[in-house]
Amino acid sequence: MSEQSAKAARKSAYLLILGQVVIASIIALVFFLASDAFTAKSAFKGGLVAVIPNLVFAFFAFRFSAAENPNLVVMAFMRGQSLKLILSAVLLALVFSQQELVYGAFLTGFMLTLIAQWTAPVFFKH
Numbered sequence: 001m002s003e004q005s006a007k008a009a010r011k012s013a014y015l016l017i018l019g020q021v022v023i024a025s026i027i028a029l030v031f032f033l034a035s036d037a038f039t040a041k042s043a044f045k046g047g048l049v050a051v052i053p054n055l056v057f058a059f060f061a062f063r064f065s066a067a068e069n070p071n072l073v074v075m076a077f078m079r080g081q082s083l084k085l086i087l088s089a090v091l092l093a094l095v096f097s098q099q100e101l102v103y104g105a106f107l108t109g110f111m112l113t114l115i116a117q118w119t120a121p122v123f124f125k126h
Helices: 003-035 037-061 070-096 101-116
Strands: none
Touching: 003 037, 003 101, 037 070, 037 101
């Protein structure tokens, strides 16, 4: 992978994360308009629990170019994926430990934001 294609991949990853934040915000807005601020806050928390680990993964995974050192890239991807899984578990546990949470709204925000990630190959073609 050349330096230019690495920059394009990095840019696509951060655009995807920005898109996820926008989707989480739209979901929260819909819940706000349909219900109340408390429910919207729960939905936005769900979106953030999906977005924050992806941001950490993108930061680690796209730090290096394969042209420089392929082994460094593989290690960075593994480190990023490990941190993403650990951070996801910690954030889920932290949010579920809160008394004031609308579980349906939270899970809706979380799942729809994850679906945005899964459908990314349709929108980001290299």
